[in-house]
Amino acid sequence: MNEHFDPRVTPWQIEESEFYELESFDGQMRFLLQYAVLAPSGHNTQPWSFRIVKDGVEVFADYERRLPVIDPTDRELLMSVGAAIMNFRIAAAHFGFDTSVMYDPRPEEQTAVALISAVETCSPDGSLTPLFGAISKRRTNRALFDAEPIEPQALSHLCEVIDRFPETLRLILPQDKNRVAGMVEESARVRMARPAFRAEIADWIRADDGQHSDGISSEALGVPHVLAAGATWFLRQFDFGEWQAPRDRRLAESASALILVTGDDERVPLIRAGEAMERLLLTITDVGLQYSFLNHPAAVKGMRERIGDLAGASQPAQLLIRIGFAPPVEQPMPRRDLASVIARTE
Ligand SMILES: Cc1cc2nc3c(=O)[nH]c(=O)nc-3n(C[C@H](O)[C@H](O)[C@H](O)COP(=O)(O)O)c2cc1C
Structure with a gap:
């Protein structure tokens, strides 16, 4: 390097x-x-x-x-x-x-x-x-949003990309937002109760010291740099669900819009769902809005089907994205050196 x-x-x-x-x-x-x-x-x-x-x-x-x-x-x-x-x-x-x-x-x-x-x-x-x-x-922005309605012009750009992938990007209706927020809280509690789940999150949290080229910096998760090591220790030892789940609920409630990404559980449909997702994320960025993920409901059996039904999805739920207004994240997440991800041609 x-x-x-x-x-x-x-x-x-x-x-x-x-x-x-x-x-x-x-x-x-x-x-x-x-x-x-x-x-x-x-x-x-x-x-x-x-x-x-x-x-x-x-x-x-x-x-x-x-x-x-x-x-x-x-x-x-x-x-x-x-x-x-x-x-x-x-x-x-x-x-x-x-x-x-x-x-x-x-x-x-x-x-x-x-x-x-x-x-x-x-x-x-x-x-x-x-x-x-x-x-x-x-940037993925994990701050609270302010739940203001999205302006018509930005909304029409978002609707354009949603309409382009009607099977994959499902807009959740505003009247269902609080129900979905409840699902987020319930499923976050289920997942955070698992020590192995918390340990894997902790494995990918990094101190923001310029030494790491992957993982999420503790500051992006709201934990100051100096407390990073202590926070990951706590995460491994204790069920954070009691604290995290209501917080995730508030994050969902603070959204101006929620979108469910869906796709069959096979290699190609999932790759294509990721392509549609990125078009959506870049459109959100382009119109000056922020987003982050609240995927727990799409990962918990039973809840996954419920949220899919609520969004009128014909394919399994994969990701839940919330969209809204907040000050932008300045500092980008690190990336690995390009040379390390390009295989040499024989
Ligand atoms: C498929 C997928 C799932 C993700 N799931 C979550 C998630 O559950 N929670 C979260 O906070 N971020 C989630 N992210 C965002 C990543 O953490 C983020 O993309 C990564 O840390 C790089 O940061 P950046 O998006 O700001 O470049 C997800 C991203 C992708 C592509």
């Missing part, structure tokens, strides 16, 4: 003009991958790797970065990979490429989950290019 590499800063500072000095296709693909790795991922595990090939990029899910307790069937892992694919495609469109994705449904862990082919074009996908600027501005 280069000695000036700060994982919290360097990956987010991409000099756009450098793209136009690149002469090889390989160099261009590598450049675009800088945007792919800015995608969100469960607990900032960044469970992806890439190989640049003749006509594009092969995308791999990195199962060594899985969360076996929080995400036992790799649903969030695959959606995170989908988010990285979407970022790549948006960046590719911005720099003048048409992309198409071929997915591999086979469950083998060593094979690429997708091949993104990229071809230069004079008319890149106009539904992707407007989201480019949001890639490096997007």
Whole structure:
């Protein structure tokens, strides 16, 4: 790792003009991958790797970065990979490429989950290019929102992306918000009561000291840097549900809108759900709103079906996203050095 590499800063500072000095296709693909790795991922595990090939990029899910307790069937892992694919495609469109994705449904862990082919074009996908600027501005924001109604113009942009993926993005009606907030509280209590669940969260909490290139900084979770070690110790020892569950309920209640992400529990539908999710998150960012995740109801048996029914979903619930107003998060989460996620071509 280069000695000036700060994982919290360097990956987010991409000099756009450098793209136009690149002469090889390989160099261009590598450049675009800088945007792919800015995608969100469960607990900032960044469970992806890439190989640049003749006509594009092969995308791999990195199962060594899985969360076996929080995400036992790799649903969030695959959606995170989908988010990285979407970022790549948006960046590719911005720099003048048409992309198409071929997915591999086979469950083998060593094979690429997708091949993104990229071809230069004079008319890149106009539904992707407007989201480019949001890639490096997007942050998960875990603050309380102020529950104000969303302005009509922003709402129409959100509805556009929801209408594009009617099977995957389900708007929860305002009159159901408090019921969903209750589900969030109940399911958070169930999950937080499990010591293994809390231990896995603790495993991915990091001190915000510039030494870590993955995981979530304690400050993003509302715990000051100096208390990080103590907080993870407490999390492992005690059932935090009593404190966390009502807090999660308030976070849901403070939302201006709630959206359920749904998709079949298979590799390809999950990757595609992740792509739709990222389009949504970038649109939220683009219109100046904030978001975070409250996924507990989608992960607890019984509750998962209830929230799906409430949202009129025809596919299983995967993620719950709340949207609203709050001051933006300034400091981005760290990312791994790009070189460590690009496989060498033989
Ligand atoms: C599939 C998926 C699931 C996530 N689940 C949660 C969650 O349950 N709680 C949470 O606070 N953040 C969740 N996140 C947000 C990640 O923690 C976040 O993306 C990561 O820490 C990187 O930070 P950034 O989004 O600000 O770049 C999730 C992200 C993805 C893509």
